[in-house]
Structures are given as C-alpha cells and as structure tokens.
Amino acid sequence: CYNANPMSMKASLDVLQDGAGRRIAVLGDxxxxxxxxxxxxxxxxxxxxxxxxxxLICTGKxxxxxxxxxxxxxxxxxxIxxxxxxxxxxxLEGYVQDGDTILVKASHFMKFEEVVTKLENM
Structure with missing residues (x-):
C-alpha cells in the first residue's frame, strides 16, 4: 500500500480476482x-x-x-x-469478515498503513 498509480491499481485489481473467499479492494486516492x-x-x-x-471500498476526495x-x-x-x-x-470492521482476501492500496499520503494495522488486529 506504499504508493499507487493507475497502472499499479489496475494490476493489483487483476491479481485480487484470483483471491479466495470474498475479494475486497480497499482503495484510496x-x-x-x-x-x-x-x-x-x-x-x-x-x-x-x-x-x-x-x-470495492473507495476512500478520499x-x-x-x-x-x-x-x-x-x-x-x-x-x-462503498x-x-x-x-x-x-x-x-472497517463492518465491511470485512474472516476468509476475505483484501487488497489495500493508495498513495502514501493517505497513510493506509493504519488500515493494514487495523485489519491485522481484527
């Protein structure tokens, strides 16, 4: 989730499709x-x-x-x-459940490492 551009976002979404369980993309600006x-x-x-x-969970202006x-x-x-x-x-807790495959990606200024930490501690 360190950085993002249109090409890396699209490529990440392509990979997410192969995930097990519900496939959830948490994307930011x-x-x-x-x-x-x-x-x-x-x-x-x-x-x-x-x-x-x-x-698809989108966050940011x-x-x-x-x-x-x-x-x-x-x-x-x-x-969402x-x-x-x-x-x-x-x-966030209301959106995800055990067994989900979750992609978290945004530009660094969005500080999505906090999102990853929250997911890890759920």
Missing part, C-alpha cells in the same frame, strides 16, 4: 497525477467494475470519482465510499 487526476481515478473505477471482485464510475460500470458490484481514512477506520 492516488496523488501526483496532474490535471488528469479525476479522469485517471475514473479509469481505475471502470476497471474495478469490470473485475471479478465482490466489494478523488476516490469518489472512482466509486461512481465503478458503480456505473457494474451496478451489481457492492461499492468513505470520505476519509478516519471514517474508513471507524467502519
């Missing part, structure tokens, strides 16, 4: 994308919507675009949007 940042988040959302995953595009691409995908990391941490 990607930084340093320049003037195309909204479009690039939407592209990742579209890719997520086409992947064989069970739940830019990830709202990702969540909306994923939901439009695949209305059957369970998409959390506005910030604190809100995600507060609700």
């Amino acid at each position: 990607m930084g340093e994308l320049g003037e195309n940042e909204v479009q690039l988040h939407e592209e990742v959302g579209e890719h997520a919507g086409k992947c064989d995953i069970d739940v 830019l990830c709202r675009n990702m969540a909306e595009r994923a939901q439009r691409t695949n209305p059957d995908l369970k998409v 949007y959390e506005p910030d990391r604190e809100s995600l941490l507060e609700h």
Whole structure:
C-alpha cells in the first residue's frame, strides 16, 4: 500500500480476482497525477467494475470519482465510499469478515498503513 498509480491499481485489481473467499479492494486516492487526476481515478473505477471482485471500498476526495464510475460500470458490484481514512477506520470492521482476501492500496499520503494495522488486529 506504499504508493499507487493507475497502472499499479489496475494490476493489483487483476491479481485480487484470483483471491479466495470474498475479494475486497480497499482503495484510496492516488496523488501526483496532474490535471488528469479525476479522469485517471475514473479509469481505475471502470476497471474495478469490470473485475471479478465482490466489494470495492473507495476512500478520499478523488476516490469518489472512482466509486461512481465503478458503480456505473457494474451496478451489481457492492461499492462503498468513505470520505476519509478516519471514517474508513471507524467502519472497517463492518465491511470485512474472516476468509476475505483484501487488497489495500493508495498513495502514501493517505497513510493506509493504519488500515493494514487495523485489519491485522481484527
């Protein structure tokens, strides 16, 4: 979860499809994308919507675009949007269960290592 760009996000989602149990992607904002940042988040959302995953949890201001595009691409995908990391941490236990395969990925500034620590301690 140390860093993220559109290519690494899409590749990670591709790998997640092979996971056992429910496949959950917990994704956060990607930084340093320049003037195309909204479009690039939407592209990742579209890719997520086409992947064989069970739940997409998007966190951060830019990830709202990702969540909306994923939901439009695949209305059957369970998409959850959390506005910030604190809100995600507060609700995370209600989203995951034993046996889930969970992908956690965001740019470093999102501090998703806290999300990983919370998951490890559940």
